[in-house]
Amino acid sequence: MLMSMILNRVAAWRRYRQAFRELDGLTDRELAELGFGRRDIRTLARQAAAM
Template identity: 50%
Template sequence: MSITTKLRYWRTYRRTVTELQGMTDRQLSDLGIGRSEINRIARQAAAA
């Protein structure tokens, strides 16, 4: 994996985590997401 790819992955991961952590529990619940799932979901988003 090149450094460019790793950087892109990291930036997508951080952006996703930041956005999801900024949501209320109600908003996350409406999406079917629990706070404990944020990191896993962000990893999946970055890998896509």
């Protein structure tokens, strides 16, 4: 049980980092076209990791 909780947290962290990297790689213009700004990247990455 503890091991599965740890593995789930690690997987969520990896999803967060991947989403963060992808969003951070977009230009300000690309983010604006999606309706977001740089300040939204962490929140969006957290939401993506929670899925």
